[in-house]
Amino acid sequence: DTEVTQTPKHLVMGMTNKKSLKCEQHMGHRAMYWYKQKAKKPPELMFVYSYEKLSINESVPSRFSPECPNSSLLNLHLHALQPEDSALYLCASSQVSRGPNEKLFFGSGTQLSVL
């Protein structure tokens, strides 16, 4: 199994809603990542978890709250988002996050629209 599964595929939420994005992998990877991708732009790194601990936060606003309950699961909790947060949210995993040569496996993403 070389898949990273993201749910839901599409999400529409209001600015006062609370929602969560979910990402799951069963490859035994110990590093997981959240990226944000605007249309026609490259992905931007948001968070990195290594061995279930947050290792990188790229100065992401607190309305985005990541969580890694176990080595297979990564969540992104959303609260009080703004319309400019509408984007494709991608999850990725790698065996570890030691260096740039690690191969990243990406999920298909959650297309988020904030109204």
Add this chain to the structure above:
Amino acid sequence: AQSVTQPDIHITVSEGASLELRCNYSYGATPYLFWYVQSPGQGLQLLLKYFSGDTLVQGIKGFEAEFKRSQSSFNLRKPSVHWSDAAEYFCAVGAINTNAGKSTFGDGTTLTVKP
């Protein structure tokens, strides 16, 4: 800090024709270089990567790329394009001793394949 330039925003080729996508990087040391492909509504998939060794790298789906240090380039090639190759292509560069998720992506090249 490293940077990547993909000079071509959009390229159109006929099915069966050859393809070359350009990538220029800026980095003071030997870079880690990657090409990713993203089909509409999908995550990114690694096509190939280079760090050392043979400067001509073979990847998946019949793609290859050549590292040219003197030109700071890592161009992607395919001898005969298939309609299924239509997608967004991202070149990325990673720096030594940085996290796998912190590779810098170019802005991407959109490939359209004419029948």
